[in-house]
Amino acid sequence: MRQMNARGATLVELVMTIVIISVAIAGVVGAFSLLTGRSADPLNQTRAVALAQLYADEIQSRRYDDSTPIGGTPRVSGCSVNTEEPDRSAYDDVDDYNAIDDEVPQKADGSDLNSAAYGSFRVSVEVTCAGAEVGLPAPDAKRVDITVRDPSDGRFVFTFYRVNF
Numbered sequence: 001m002r003q004m005n006a007r008g009a010t011l012v013e014l015v016m017t018i019v020i021i022s023v024a025i026a027g028v029v030g031a032f033s034l035l036t037g038r039s040a041d042p043l044n045q046t047r048a049v050a051l052a053q054l055y056a057d058e059i060q061s062r063r064y065d066d067s068t069p070i071g072g073t074p075r076v077s078g079c080s081v082n083t084e085e086p087d088r089s090a091y092d093d094v095d096d097y098n099a100i101d102d103e104v105p106q107k108a109d110g111s112d113l114n115s116a117a118y119g120s121f122r123v124s125v126e127v128t129c130a131g132a133e134v135g136l137p138a139p140d141a142k143r144v145d146i147t148v149r150d151p152s153d154g155r156f157v158f159t160f161y162r163v164n165f
Contacts, residue, residue: 044150051105051113051121052146052158055097058108059125059144063093064164072165079129079139079164094142094162098127102149120151130161140164 009017065076066084083099085091088110102122105113112119123146130143146158 040152041154044152044154045156047118047121048148048150048154048156049158051118051123051148052156054105055123055125055146056144056158056160059094059097059146060160060162062091062096064142064162065095066093068093068164075164077139079131079142081127081129081142094144095127097125097144100125122149123147124149131164134161134163136163 063070064072065080066082068076081095081098083096084093085096088100088106089108091097091108101124103124104115105118105121105123107113126145126147128143128145129138129141131138131141133143134141141161141163144160144162148156148158150156
């Protein structure tokens with residue numbers, strides 16, 4: 001009888017191959033789950049920037065102080081941070097926005113923004129007299145810090161200066 005020279009994999013080789021492939025797949029799946037958990041971050045960052053820009057544009061369009069005449073001249077002397085207006089729709093100068101503290105994002109008229117996109121975000125605004133920070137007399141500029149908190153509790157702080165011109 002002739003004996004055939006058979007080639008193939010032994011049971012031990014097959015088991016070792018299955019173990020090695022399983023470990024590799026587990027590593028890849030772990031990496032994907034880490035990436036999936038952070039996939040919303042760029043969207044939240046983009047929305048935070050858009051919210052901050054919305055608020056910054058609105059605040060910059062307002063008068064420096066409640067007693068500043070339309071057009072800005074003559075300049076008002078001094079710097080004060082007083083929220084004189086009772087609600088958002090009546091805000092007419094920069095320091096009125098200092099009352100916004102951890103609120104749902106709103107439009108200038110006081111109505112909520114698109115709640116599906118921005119309902120889980122929160123906005124705070126802090127206004128301080130800060131002329132010296134930009135090389136001006138202390139009462140000639142206000143620093144506005146807009147803090148946007150996203151749904152994952154990430155905080156984004158945006159700062160700009162409003163000058164008494």
